[in-house]
Amino acid sequence: MSDYEHYEALVVGAGPGGAAAAATFANYGIETLVLERGVEAGSKNVSGGLIYAEESAPYTIDDLFPGFREAAAERPITKYRIHNIAGDKVESFDLTDLHEHDTEWSDSVLRRKMDSWLEDRVHERTRETGGGLLTGVHVNGLLREEGRIVGVTLDELDPITADIIVAADGVNSELARDAGLMDWDEPDEWFQGVKAVVDMPEDTIADRFDVAEDEGAAHLFSGDLFEGVRGGGFLYTNRDTLSLGTVFHLDSLVAEQAEPHELLDGLLTHPLLAQWLGDDYTELEYSAKLVPDSKKVALREPHFGRLLLVGDAAGQMQAQGPIIKGMNHAVTAGALAAESYAQAKSRNEPEKAGTRYARKLRNEGVMKKLRPRGYELLRGVAEDDGVTNVVDTVLTSAVGRAGVRALSGRLERLYNVPTLSALMPDTRTPYVTLPTVIAEELGTRVRDESSVTPPDLEARIGGLTYDTDIGSPHITLRDESYEASGAAVAACPVSAVDFGGGCYREEVVRTNGSEERVVSLDTQPCVECGTCAVVADTDWSHPRGDKGVEFKWG
Amino acid sequence: MHMVVLTKGVPDFREGQVSFDEDGHLERGKTPTVMNPNDRFALEAALQTRVRHGGRVSVMSMGPPGYKEVLQEAMETVYADDLHLVSDREMAAADTWATAITLSAGIETLGEPDVVFAGFKTADGETGHTGPQTNWCLDMPLVTHVISLDIDEEAGTLRAKRLVEGDIEEIETVETELPAFVVADPEFEPSYRTAGERLTLKDLREETRARAQNYEEHLTVRDHADINVDPDYIGLDGSPTIVSSVDPIPKAPAEREATMVDPDDTGAMQDVLTAMQSAVGDGDAGDAAAAGGD
Structure with a gap:
């Protein structure tokens, strides 16, 4: 054995998944080192902006970090709506029931504030174990001895060995790729999101969104406003800012040669948003992120030897139509991974931490959410181009339109059924065709005019640090x-x-x-x-x- | 390990801070005093030693009571444990020799440190004498122009890489016994290659934050009696150096003719391009400029 620096547990990445793993290790008294490459936790992180605490989840962020909601989150989301858009016609459905399904609470968050708050707590708790949290340290790969993973290699430090390594290093996890568990090959396995954080005083938010101090609104957008690219838009209220963004299937972006920032502008300047954005649009930050589509890439066995993957690194991002949940799964997975190691170790079989972790993901229902069985069954048929064409042809025909009109009273209810969202195929039908037809047939015209002039790409890049x-x-x-x-x-x-x-x-x-x-x-x-x-x-x-x-x- | 770092307050020579009168004399009253920039490297070297080997860091300066804030700055940089100012009127107007006598006497009141660190030259005097002369009084092994440093506590030795004649092209490794006197070169770079070191550093930063706020509680001011030196050997009386006058150095005339060009002036920029092309002698410059222009 070489003379490397050693910690019992090593957590790579100080996002919610890494934080949950570290806190759980610390709860078991396990010496834990957490390594984060950003100048501060959160400085490399982007999310749409809602974190959930699910009733069915074995671990939630506020279980692990008491006081989280008060100190690190923005607003509880109490209103959840989706807007079907065709030109200037809009038909809106209330999805609050869907949003509240299995939800203990859900808050909007901004990641710099959230993750840096977690960082301090994680450092404090892991320091007591003899480890701690370091920022500005980039883990660039796995350290192997005789073919086995024994630690990590880093840009700034000498290699470090550990008995267990939790890779919570995000969607582009270099550890997952080094281990051969993930790749970057197929565009249809990924979404790409872009986001603008927009300045808005608290009282303006209260007025325009009709929310009290401890309330917040979430709005989703789909239909014909994104040049036929499969995806949608979102708007979440924060304490005194808004998060507005668009998320598209990467294969669709590529096929349409669409410019993500222009699609975002399409949302920002749509007349429907004029009521919320007013005529004083101030963009604070432009950001982007790749999002794994858990239906396709969530690993059933996210481990290899001493390496356990959690969160985006393991593809654990549930984006099924209007259900968008990632951070909560990362938290659950992080805690389960640490717990699995602690239990395996106490049975004197630490090498079984990985299989134990995968079993917990199944038994706790996480895998079922990430990879719904119905989707797997239907996918072969529903994502066949021929079938999509037929469905779209019918849907846009007089017959389909009559159907949509006939269903009008029940559509909102159907949208609120969680199992239906989980079944949603990755085709243009649910993202583009259906919402467009719904808006055309049932929608009302928006009279407002947008006065929003988003900054151009040069200004957006210029505004970043x-x-x-x-x-x-x-x-x-x-x-x-x-x-x-x-x-x-x-x-x-x-x-x-x-x-x-x-x-x-x-x-x-x-x-x-x-x-x-x-x-x-x-x-x-x-x-x-x-x-x-x-x-x-x-x-x-x-x-x-x-x-x-x-x-x-x- | 007990380390002592020497530092000095100097006029802040950065543009916008420094002030000169009509004759080109420095206006001390209008120019803020800061920690001598080169001392940072001595402090970094001491900090690295402390992170790796533990122990205590003391920072010492000779100067007027106003240097207390310089010592506070040093504390924030090196996460020092205690601060020491040797200060009284008898010490005023000292040259490097009198300063060395004073500082060495001050260091001796602190016991027997394992390593004394000094920076390379002060921004005002620029002599580079004070460190080595102080050590002449202390009579320890002296290593100057140090760019990296390792200590073997068990063997009681210090191994350093140093620039020969201050030349970055020529580096030698020397080893000496402790205690030793180290002059850190501005090329000194601390190295923290283990997580353990970085975590210790983080702890020290955290501890120091509170300490530096109440730095005066950790500051001891001593006069010449406290450090047991004869006033005849310190300050102006103890200084063999006589500065007869200070003359401004005239600015050297520019050797080349320069023409200012507004980058938005397309015509003028075209002239620049043409001039470059003719200077190069073929068409390559034009292509290169065109390729870089989009």
């Missing part, structure tokens, strides 16, 4: 041909066709009379979302600790 690792870019292009990597020019949330200030640009190289379309990359504006790892041919890693983008809101 970066500590650029000059001279050592964290992403390099393996294949700069347009065929291999050109999709990134549009799909990258901080790049755009004909925009020279982004990460990816298309260039034409003329040599000896021939012309070649190539792609060039400048990682300076990178928001570390991982989109290009999927849609382009890259060598992708996170920047070194403390380097790269620093989100102030998240």
Whole structure:
């Protein structure tokens, strides 16, 4: 055995999954080291913005961190609506029942504030075990001895060994990829979200959303306002800001060559939003994130040797129509992973922590939520292009439209049935066609006019804080041909066709009379979302600790 | 381990802070006093030693009562345990020799430290004498221009990498017995390659935050009697150096003619391009400029 620094438990990533794992390890008195690459926990994190405490969950964030809601969250979400949009016609359904199904509470959050609050508590509790939490430290891979995982390698520190390693290092987990448990191959396994945090005084929020101090609203948007790209929009009220964003299937973004920031603008400038955004739009931060589609990628056995994966790193992000839950599953998984190790160790079989963890995910019902059985069964039929075409043809025909009208009284109720959301196939039918037809047939016209002028991409990038690792870019292009990597020019949330200030640009190289379309990359504006790892041919890693983008809101 | 770090308050020479009169003399009254920038490296070296080996860090300075805040700054940087100011009128106007006598006497009142650290040159005097001269009085092994440092507590030795003649191109490794006197080079870089070290650092930062607020409780001020030195050997009386006058150095004339160009002036920028092209002598400059222009 080499003479490496050793901790009993190592947690990589100080988001909610890592925090839950660390707190649980600490509760069992296990020496725990937590490593976070951001300058502060939360500075690398983006989420749409709602965290749930599910009644059926064995662990919730406020169980593990008392006082969480008061100190780290924004507002309880008490109103939940979805808006079906076709042009300026809108039909809105109240989804509060769906939102409250199995929900103990649900709060809007901003990740910098939330995760940095967790950081202090995690450090305090793990320090008592002889470990602690360090920021600015980038774990870049697994350390193996004789083929077995024994620890991690890092940019800033010498390798560290551990008896158990919890990878809570997010959607682009380098540990999950090093272990061969995850890849970046298929665009249809991922969503990409972009978000704007918008300034709004508390009393304006109270007026425009009709919410009291301890209330908040969530609005979802779907229909024809996103150029046919499969996905939707959201608006959540925070304490004195709003989180507005759009989330799309990555394969659909690529197929339509859509620009994510323009789709976001499509939402921001829609007349329906004028009532909430008014004429004083101030964007505080633009951000982006890749989101795993748990239906397809949530690992049934998220472990390998001493390595346990939790949260986005394990694909544990439930995005099923209007049900969008990620952080709560990360919290549950993190706590279950730590508990599994503690129990396996007490039975003198620590090597069984992984199988025990996977079993708990099944027995506690987590896997059933992440990978609904109904979806698996229906997927083969429902996601067949032929079937989608037929369904869409029927739906948009007079017959379908008559059906929608006939159902009108019951549609809202159907939308509120959780099992139906879980069944939703990944086709344009539920994302685009159905909401459009509903709005066309049942909707009312919005009379407001939007006066919102969102900042352009250059201003959005200019508003972000970066500590650029000059001279050592964290992403390099393996294949700069347009065929291999050109999709990134549009799909990258901080790049755009004909925009020279982004990460990816298309260039034409003329040599000896021939012309070649190539792609060039400048990682300076990178928001570390991982989109290009999927849609382009890259060598992708996170920047070194403390380097790269620093989100102030998240 | 007991470490003592020497520091000095100097005028803040940064632009916007420093103030000169018409004759080019520094206006001390209008220029804030800060910790000598090079002392940061001595403090970093002491901090690294403390993180790795534990122990206590004392920071000492000679100067007027106003240097207390400089010591506070040093405490925040090095997470020092205690601060020491040797200060009285008899010490005023000391040259490096008189200062060295005073500081060495001050250090001796603290017992027998394992390592004394000093920075390389002060921003005002620029002599680089005070550290080595202080050590001449203390008579310990002296290692200057130190850029990295390892201590073997069991063997009682210190191993350092140092720049030979202050040249970054030439580095030697030297080893000496403790106690020793270390002058840290501005190229000194602390290294914390284990999680344990970084966690200790974090603990120290946390502890110091409270301590630095009430730094005066951790500060001892001593006069010449306290450190047991004869007033004839310190201050102006003890200084063999005589500064006859200070003359401003005239600015060297620019050797090249420069023309200011407004980057928004397309015509002028085109002229620059043409000039560059003719300087290079072929068409490459034009292509390069065009490629970089989008």
